[in-house]
Amino acid sequence: MISAHLAYAYPELILAVGALALLVVGAFMPKQTGLVGWASVLVLLAAAVASATQPFGVAFSGGLISDAAATFSKVAIYVASAVAIPLGQPWFERRGVKNFEYPVLILLAALGMGMMASSGDLISLYVGVELHSLALYVMAAMHRDNAKASEAGLKYFVLGALSSGLLLYGASLIYGFAGSTLFSEIAAAAGNEANTGLLFGLVFVICGLAFKVSAAPFHMWTPDVYEGAPTPVVAFFAAAPKLAAMVLFARVLGDAFAGAAGQWQQVLVAIALISVAVGAFAGLVQKNLKRLWAYSSIANVGYALLGLASGTSDGVQAMLVFMVLYMIDVTGFFACLAALSRQGRSMETVEDMAGLIKEQPGIALAMTVFSLSALGLPPFSGFFGKVFVFKAALDAGLWGPAVIGLVGSVVAAFYYLRLIKVMWFDGSTGATDKPPFEAKAIAIVTALFAFPVVILALGWLDPLAERAAHAFGLA
Amino acid sequence: MALQAIAFYLMAAVTVAAGFCVVSARNPVHSVLWLILAFFSAAGLFVLLGAEFLAMLLVVVYVGAVAVLFLFVVMMLDVDFASLRQGFARYMPLGLLIAAFLTAEMVLVATTVSSQGAAKDSLTPMASGEGSTLSNAEAIGRVLYTDYIYFFQAAGLVLLVAMIGAIVLTLRHKPGVKRQVIMDQVLRTPKTGMKLVNPKSGEGIEG
Numbered sequence: 001m002i003s004a005h006l007a008y009a010y011p012e013l014i015l016a017v018g019a020l021a022l023l024v025v026g027a028f029m030p031k032q033t034g035l036v037g038w039a040s041v042l043v044l045l046a047a048a049v050a051s052a053t054q055p056f057g058v059a060f061s062g063g064l065i066s067d068a069a070a071t072f073s074k075v076a077i078y079v080a081s082a083v084a085i086p087l088g089q090p091w092f093e094r095r096g097v098k099n100f101e102y103p104v105l106i107l108l109a110a111l112g113m114g115m116m117a118s119s120g121d122l123i124s125l126y127v128g129v130e131l132h133s134l135a136l137y138v139m140a141a142m143h144r145d146n147a148k149a150s151e152a153g154l155k156y157f158v159l160g161a162l163s164s165g166l167l168l169y170g171a172s173l174i175y176g177f178a179g180s181t182l183f184s185e186i187a188a189a190a191g192n193e194a195n196t197g198l199l200f201g202l203v204f205v206i207c208g209l210a211f212k213v214s215a216a217p218f219h220m221w222t223p224d225v226y227e228g229a230p231t232p233v234v235a236f237f238a239a240a241p242k243l244a245a246m247v248l249f250a251r252v253l254g255d256a257f258a259g260a261a262g263q264w265q266q267v268l269v270a271i272a273l274i275s276v277a278v279g280a281f282a283g284l285v286q287k288n289l290k291r292l293w294a295y296s297s298i299a300n301v302g303y304a305l306l307g308l309a310s311g312t313s314d315g316v317q318a319m320l321v322f323m324v325l326y327m328i329d330v331t332g333f334f335a336c337l338a339a340l341s342r343q344g345r346s347m348e349t350v351e352d353m354a355g356l357i358k359e360q361p362g363i364a365l366a367m368t369v370f371s372l373s374a375l376g377l378p379p380f381s382g383f384f385g386k387v388f389v390f391k392a393a394l395d396a397g398l399w400g401p402a403v404i405g406l407v408g409s410v411v412a413a414f415y416y417l418r419l420i421k422v423m424w425f426d427g428s429t430g431a432t433d434k435p436p437f438e439a440k441a442i443a444i445v446t447a448l449f450a451f452p453v454v455i456l457a458l459g460w461l462d463p464l465a466e467r468a469a470h471a472f473g474l475a
Numbered sequence: 476m477a478l479q480a481i482a483f484y485l486m487a488a489v490t491v492a493a494g495f496c497v498v499s500a501r502n503p504v505h506s507v508l509w510l511i512l513a514f515f516s517a518a519g520l521f522v523l524l525g526a527e528f529l530a531m532l533l534v535v536v537y538v539g540a541v542a543v544l545f546l547f548v549v550m551m552l553d554v555d556f557a558s559l560r561q562g563f564a565r566y567m568p569l570g571l572l573i574a575a576f577l578t579a580e581m582v583l584v585a586t587t588v589s590s591q592g593a594a595k596d597s598l599t600p601m602a603s604g605e606g607s608t609l610s611n612a613e614a615i616g617r618v619l620y621t622d623y624i625y626f627f628q629a630a631g632l633v634l635l636v637a638m639i640g641a642i643v644l645t646l647r648h649k650p651g652v653k654r655q656v657i658m659d660q661v662l663r664t665p666k667t668g669m670k671l672v673n674p675k676s677g678e679g680i681e682g
Contacts, residue, residue, distance in 0.1 A: 002624060009625070016632060023639070060625035101643045108636050115629060127629040131636060138640035153644075176588060197587045200580065 005059035008066040011051040011074055011114055018043030019107040026100030033100045037089045040103035044082035044110060048075045051114070062182045063124040065251075069320075070118035072468035073247040076324050077117060080240040081110040083331060086438045088232035091338055094436070097143055106236065109135035113244035119251060122171045122181040129167065129212065132244065133160050136237050140229040152228025159221040163211030170204025173197060174256075183256035187473065194260040202257055206267055209252070212245040215271050215305060216278040219298045223286075226294035231346065232439075234290060235334030238297050239327040246304055246323050250316050253308065254472030261311040261474070268309035269401050275302030276408035283415050287349050292415060293333060296374055299412055300326050306405055307389040310396030317469035318392040321461060322385035325373075325454065329382060332446030333370040336363050339439035342432050350419055355428025363435060364423050366447035371416040373450045376409055381454040483523055489516040503549045511542045528611035 006013065018040070026036045051074040056067050085103045092102060112131030119125045137160060141153020175181050177197035178189035190198055207218060214222040226234050253264055279299025286292040304326070307319035340347040340356075340363060347353065356364040373380035386409065393402040449457065493513035500506045514537045521530035609617075619627060674680050 002621075005625075016628075019632075020635075061622045063623075063625045099643065101639055105636070105639060105643075108632060108639075111632065121626075123623075123626045124629070127626055127633060131629060131633045134633060134636045134640060138636070138643055141644055144644055173584065195587070197584060200584055200587075 005064075007055060008057050008059035009064055010054055011047040011078070012064075012111060014043060014047045014050055015107055015111040015114065018047075019104050019111065022100070022107070023104050026104065030100065033089065033093070033098055036100040037085050037103045040107050041082045041085050043107060044078045044085075047110070047114070048078040048082075051075055051078065058120060062184065063119070063121045064115075065118050065120040065255075067118075067468075067471040068464075069247060069250070069468040069471040070114075072320060072464055073117040073243055074114045076327065077113045077240045077244055078110055080243075080327055080331060081106050081113075081236065083442060084232065084236035084240075087235060087335055087338060087442055088230070090436060090438055091230065091232045092143070095143065096145075099142075102139065102142065105135045105139055108132075109139075109236075110240070113240055116244045117247045117251075119248065120183050120255065122175060122183075122186075125248060125252070126164075126168060126171060129208075129245075129248070130164060132241055133164070133212065136241065139233045139236070140225060142233070143230045146228075146230075148228035149230060150228075152225045155221055155228075156225045159211065163208045163218065165208075166204050166211070167208025170201045170206075170208060173201030173204065175201075177201065183251065186256040187258060190257055190260055192259040194257060194263060198257075199260070199263060202252075202260070202264060203267060205252060206249075206264070206271070209245055209249050210271055213242050213249070213301045213305075214294075214298055215301050216275040216298055217271075219275065219278060222298060223291045223294040226290045226297075227288055227348075231290070231334055231338040235331050235338065238293070238330045238334065242297070242301060243323045243327055246301075246308070246319060249305075249308055250319065250472055253311075254316065254474045258473035265309055265311050268305055269398065272302045272305035272309055273401055273404050275299060275305065276405050280408040280411040283412060286415070287351070289337060289348055289350060289353070289419070290334075292350070292419075293330065296412065296415075297330060299408060300330075300374070302408070303386060303389050303405060306398070306401060307392050309401070310392045310398055311474060312392065312396055313469045313472065313474050314395060315389075315392040316472055316474060317462075317465045318385075318388035320465040320468055321458075322389050324461065324465075325381040325385040325450075328446050328449050329370050329373050332366060332443050332450065333374075335439050335442040335446065336367045336370070339363055339435035339443055340432060341435075342430055344433065347432070350422055351429075353419065353423045354426035356423045356432070358428055359432045360435060363440060363443055366443045367423065368420050369447045369450050371419055375413050375416040379451065379455065381450045384454065384458055479523060483520070486516045486519040486523070489513075490520065503554070504546065507542060507545045507549055510545070511538050514538050514542065526611055528615060 022036050022039055022043070025032070025039070029035070051071050054066055054071065058065055084106055088106075089102055092098070109132045112128045112133075112135065115124055115128030115131065119128055137153055137157040140156050141150050143149040171181070174186060177195065178186040180186060180189070186198075194202065211218040211221075226238070229237075253261075253268075257264060276299050279295045279297075279302060283292055283295035283299070286295060300322075304319045304322050307315045307322060309315070310318075337346070337348065340352075340360065342352065353364075353367075356367070369380060373382035376382045376386040390402050390405065393405070490513050493509045493516065496509040497506050497513065500509060514533055518530040518533040518538075521527070521533060672680055
């Protein structure tokens with residue numbers, strides 16, 4: 001009976017019904033963009049509460065899995081999406097783009113990400129990926145009078161379509177060899193050693209997902225899209241979609257191919273190390289801060305993949321904690337960028353930040369915290385994430401990769417420290433505008449999380465991640 | 476059986492040849508026409524597999540709608556294909572290398588499929604299962620709104636996002652465009668709609 005399955009899908013139902021209703025409200029009252037925005041925030045928070053309290057089980061003939069991992073990641077995804085609405089909508093309105101579709105698209109993207117995080121079938125994997133990425137392409141190009149934003153949207157769309165093609169090709173191979181699209185049946189067919197056909201399919205699926213998390217060597221869209229897309233939109237799609245795709249990685253590898261861990265481990269280690277290296281070295285020559293943080297996100301995804309590559313439950317736990325801490329960092333950093341402007345012109349290069357500590361001490365301090373955290377300096381949140389990841393990698397015997405990851409982290413420290421030096425010690429080049437309230441508030445709150453709050457928060461974040469990690473089929 | 480084999484090889488060869496012509500044709504309109512041929516022969520292959528419903532769907536949706544849409548777009552857009560082909564010779568070696576790798580992989584996969592794939596026991600798998608009396612459409616109808624309702628609804632949402640995206644990115648409300656507002660027309664009364672004047676002779680009506 002369908003009604004029995006619906007109990008497991010309350011978050012999805014709330015989001016879908018909410019998005020449809022708000023779309024109608026927006027279409028009939030196009031002036032009420034603020035109402036639609038705040039209502040969307042409420043819908044997302046309601047979905048987060050629903051996913052925190054939902055029963056565990058499998059619904060819709062295996063398409064939807066509700067377990068501790070789904071709960072953990074869905075709550076994080078929905079909350080991160082909710083933050084993107086008050087951050088983005090006023091930003092767009094200040095630039096003359098007044099539309100109600102932005103929050104509705106965020107709702108639909110969050111729905112797709114939730115589907116990814118709880119998918120137990122190749123079809124829901126693909127539909128979830130497509131649902132969230134289509135919404136992201138549109139949001140990247142939403143500032144349509146801006147040529148760079150349109151370019152970003154088009155580039156993201158074309159490369160995203162290519163990655164979807166790879167993903168589908170891999171999925172069809174897996175289906176052909178396993179005889180089923182269900183992860184549980186694929187696991188049964190794969191057994192302890194996947195055959196050539198299944199491995200072919202798996203490699204293609206890994207490539208498609210690596211595109212979505214922007215792991216090297218599938219990262220080439222990231223810097224261009226981050227640079228061109230509107231800053232608050234970047235704050236959104238540098239955070240929640242990455243977590244959703246990483247959880248999906250864990251689902252495919254842990255639920256469907258747990259037995260073949262020895263075979264996919266080397267692929268993941270290779271992708272992780274290339275990402276760390278590309279992120280660290282290519283970031284050194286960047287002048288635009290959005291491009292710089294694009295490379296930083298490539299490197300950070302590399303660390304998260306290293307955690308996953310250890311192929312243990314501890315590794316998945318480390319990856320989940322790392323991704324949540326990184327999401328908060330990256331949202332905060334881009335909120336800072338969205339808040340800053342000089343005579344109406346956005347400040348996006350490293351030189352623009354000169355002397356910021358005298359102009360905007362609050363935001364400069366927040367950006368310093370995020371940079372130190374992304375660098376991995378104790379006691380900021382990024383340090384804990386990296387410690388967990390490296391510990392999991394070392395426990396799994398990945399000594400070489402862990403050392404290379406540490407070296408990459410040291411190289412990347414240069415560009416974070418350069419930004420801090422420019423902000424604190426260089427002379428100012430002109431007065432900055434008064435930062436908008438909502439962006440500054442989000443920046444300060446996330447910065448407070450990245451330093452003192454994280455120490456308390458880890459006390460409950462870590463056990464939750466541990467429970468979530470045990471939901472996967474890894475040892 | 477022999478007849479089936481002949482039909483299979485004929486249609487498979489036509490599909491591959493048409494696919495090759497799609498990318499090699501100089502005139503983009505011809506490319507689309509070759510694509511239609513490829514769709515038709517693929518539909519024939521589906522019929523051979525016993526998937527007549529999918530075959531009809533392919534013809535109706537892809538040939539009837541998508542390919543015709545392609546034709547319109549190709550004819551309406553002023554695409555300079557000469558400039559698109561400029562880097563063709565330069566990127567040819569790299570392209571051929573990648574194509575060679577991909578072909579090798581496909582051959583490898585195809586050989587593995589026949590020995591290890593889920594369908595290894597039957598050379599001509601039937602779409603609705605061995606010995607089933609259900610027709611295709613019935614078999615799909617039985618699961619589409621029951622087992623696969625979740626995917627079906629989610630696919631609907633994907634299409635909704637595509638629609639919202641197209642509207643957000645292209646719709647522009649031009650100022651100064653006069654639109655018909657039926658409500659305003661219906662609410663018009665003689666009082667608001669006309670004005671009685673009493674012109675004096677030789678003076679005309681006020682401008």
